[in-house]
Structure formats: C-alpha cells, structure tokens
Amino acid sequence: MSEIINNSSWRLRMGRITAARRMTAAEKWFEIELEDGDLEHEPGQFVQVELFGVGEAPVSVCSSPTRRGRFELTVRAAGRLTTHMQTLKAGDWVGIRGPFGRPFPVKLMIGNDLLLVAGGLGIAPLRSLINYVMDNRREFGKVDILLGCKTPEDMLFGDEVKAWEKRLDVNFSCTVDRGAPDWKGNVGLITSLIPGVTIAPERTFAVVVGPPIMYKFVIAELAAKRVPERQIILSLERHMKCGMGKCGHCQIDHPKNYYCCKDGPTFTYEEVKAASRL
Ligand SMILES: Cc1cc2nc3c(=O)[nH]c(=O)nc-3n(C[C@H](O)[C@H](O)[C@H](O)COP(=O)(O)OP(=O)(O)OC[C@H]3O[C@@H](n4cnc5c(N)ncnc54)[C@H](O)[C@@H]3O)c2cc1C
Numbered sequence: 001m002s003e004i005i006n007n008s009s010w011r012l013r014m015g016r017i018t019a020a021r022r023m024t025a026a027e028k029w030f031e032i033e034l035e036d037g038d039l040e041h042e043p044g045q046f047v048q049v050e051l052f053g054v055g056e057a058p059v060s061v062c063s064s065p066t067r068r069g070r071f072e073l074t075v076r077a078a079g080r081l082t083t084h085m086q087t088l089k090a091g092d093w094v095g096i097r098g099p100f101g102r103p104f105p106v107k108l109m110i111g112n113d114l115l116l117v118a119g120g121l122g123i124a125p126l127r128s129l130i131n132y133v134m135d136n137r138r139e140f141g142k143v144d145i146l147l148g149c150k151t152p153e154d155m156l157f158g159d160e161v162k163a164w165e166k167r168l169d170v171n172f173s174c175t176v177d178r179g180a181p182d183w184k185g186n187v188g189l190i191t192s193l194i195p196g197v198t199i200a201p202e203r204t205f206a207v208v209v210g211p212p213i214m215y216k217f218v219i220a221e222l223a224a225k226r227v228p229e230r231q232i233i234l235s236l237e238r239h240m241k242c243g244m245g246k247c248g249h250c251q252i253d254h255p256k257n258y259y260c261c262k263d264g265p266t267f268t269y270e271e272v273k274a275a276s277r278l
C-alpha cells in the first residue's frame with residue numbers, strides 16, 4: 001500500500017471559508033482557501049476538518065486538483081461537528097489537516113474507458129474525479145457517468161449535473177428512487193442503469209461511491225458485465241479519529257490489517273473481497 005501522507009498533512013492549517021451554499025435540507029457546500037498555500041490533493045482524498053471546541057471529522061474533497069487555489073467540501077449533517085458546520089458562512093475559519101488517504105488510481109485509468117457510479121452523497125468524492133476527467137478529457141476513453149439519489153430534491157450539484165448531461169464527450173444518466181410531478185427522468189435504483197451501458201470490460205475502470213448497500217448490487221451488475229475485480233474501485237467509509245494510521249479506529253478486518261484512512265479510503269474490489277467484511 002502506498003503511503004500518501006506527507007509532512008504537511010500532520011499539521012493543522014487554517015482555512016477561510018470563501019463561499020458557502022445550502023444544497024439540500026441536510027447538505028451544505030463550502031469553498032475554502034488555506035492561508036498558507038494550496039491543499040495539493042489528488043481526486044479521492046479527504047481532509048480532517050477541525051472546529052475548535054467541537055471536534056474533528058473526515059470530509060472528502062469534492063473539487064478537482066486541476067482547479068487550484070481553493071478547494072471544496074460538501075457536508076451532510078450527521079452528528080455534532082457536521083451539524084455545527086451547517087451554521088458556518090463565508091468569512092468563517094476552520095482547521096484543516098490533510099490531504100489524507102489513497103486517491104483514485106488516476107494514472108492507471110489513463111487511456112481506458114471509465115464508468116463512474118455515484119449514489120447519494122457519493123457524488124462528493126466522485127466529483128473530484130469527474131471534474132479532473134472533464135479537465136483532462138483527451139487522456140481517457142469512453143466516459144459514462146451514472147448518478148442516483150432518493151428524490152429529485154436530494155440531487156447535489158444540480159447545475160453542474162445539467163452541464164454534464166449536455167456534453168457530447170460523456171454519456172450521462174441519472175435516476176431517482178422516487179419521482180416527483182415535474183421529474184421527467186428515470187425512476188428506479190441506480191443498478192437499473194448499468195445494463196444499458198456498453199462496456200468493453202478489459203479496458204474499463206468502474207469507480208463506485210455511495211452508501212454501503214449500493215456496493216453489493218452495483219458490483220453484481222459489473223461482474224455480469226465481466227469488469228475485472230482489480231478494475232472496480234470503491235471508496236469506503238469507516239469511523240475515523242486520527243486520519244493518518246495511528247489510532248486504529250478505522251481498521252478493516254483483514255489479514256493485512258488495512259487502515260481505511262491511509263490504505264484507503266479507495267480500494268479495489270479485489271482487495272475488499274479478500275477482507276472478511278466490507
Ligand atoms: C473518508 C471519509 C470521507 C467522508 N466524506 C464525507 C463528505 O464528503 N461529506 C460528509 O458529509 N461526510 C463525509 N464523511 C462522513 C463524516 O466524516 C461523518 O458524518 C462525520 O465524521 C460525523 O461526525 P459528527 O461529529 O458530525 O458526528 P458524531 O456526533 O461524531 O456522530 C454521529 C453519529 O454518526 C456516527 N459516525 C460518525 N462518523 C461515522 C462514519 N464515518 N461512518 C459511520 N458512522 C459514523 C457516530 O457513531 C454517531 O452515531 C466521510 C467519512 C469518511 C471516513
């Protein structure tokens with residue numbers, strides 16, 4: 001496993017919120033500028049966000065490193081820190097450690113077809129890769145993006161999603177579990193979109209990010225399409241404390257003692273399958 005923790009990841013850096021926007025009832029988007037330079041992350045990595053007197057939590061960077069100077073986070077209110085974050089606005093400061101974690105294997109993906117599958121808040125980490133691919137479009141083969149969420153109101157990055165839909169160099173499909181009177185798109189689980197995608201399995205990398213329940217069913221569809229297990233990339237979540245392989249909180253039950261924070265959060269399905277539980 002690669003060790004993607006550099007010295008600057010250990011220290012707490014101050015980040016100023018330069019823009020903040022409510023996305024849904026439970027999720028808020030933030031743009032942050034570090035006072036001492038770029039974050040220098042790779043798609044798929046996360047930061048530890050610290051609110052003084054409240055605590056710390058891991059949050060995926062949802063912007064692409066191709067867009068330098070500032071980075072973006074999308075935070076869902078789940079508990080103490082993430083609920084407190086919903087009150088923050090432009091001009092407020094947060095502590096940032098990182099970037100942490102093994103990124104998506106972008107170098108291996110170059111020259112290959114991509115199938116990018118996001119469910120719910122999974123769009124946050126995957127958006128860093130999607131926009132990286134958009135900004136380096138010629139380096140990749142065919143690109144399919146599948147997006148799923150519970151209802152149309154739960155859809156994140158709606159304006160950007162409309163722009164992806166219009167692009168001629170990517171195939172974009174979206175579905176919701178439950179429609180609404182003005183919803184004209186697909187209704188059904190995200191797995192229902194996969195049979196409609198033409199896949200050349202040997203040259204396809206499938207990147208899947210979403211709630212744990214989604215993985216099992218999406219992986220079964222990818223297996224039916226014969227995508228090799230080493231080319232199915234997942235991003236896993238574990239309860240984390242230190243974010244850098246020291247406390248053992250995020251350990252995955254596996255003979256190799258994987259730590260989700262430093263050996264992941266991205267894993268190939270081949271690696272995950274070898275673990276005794278997801
Ligand atoms: C690598 C990684 C990337 C993440 N990216 C994002 C992101 O982009 N946006 C986002 O909104 N959230 C993200 N999360 C989840 C986020 O870190 C948790 O929601 C957050 O830590 C909860 O902290 P809290 O103080 O708000 O909640 P707490 O008050 O600490 O806990 C609330 C409840 O959530 C449980 N909990 C806390 N953390 C986790 C966890 N990781 N998995 C399962 N249960 C948990 C607690 O046990 C408790 O029941 C990510 C998590 C990981 C590990």
Ligand code: FES
Binds near residue numbers: 239
């Ligand atoms: S969060 Fe401490 S070892 Fe992973």
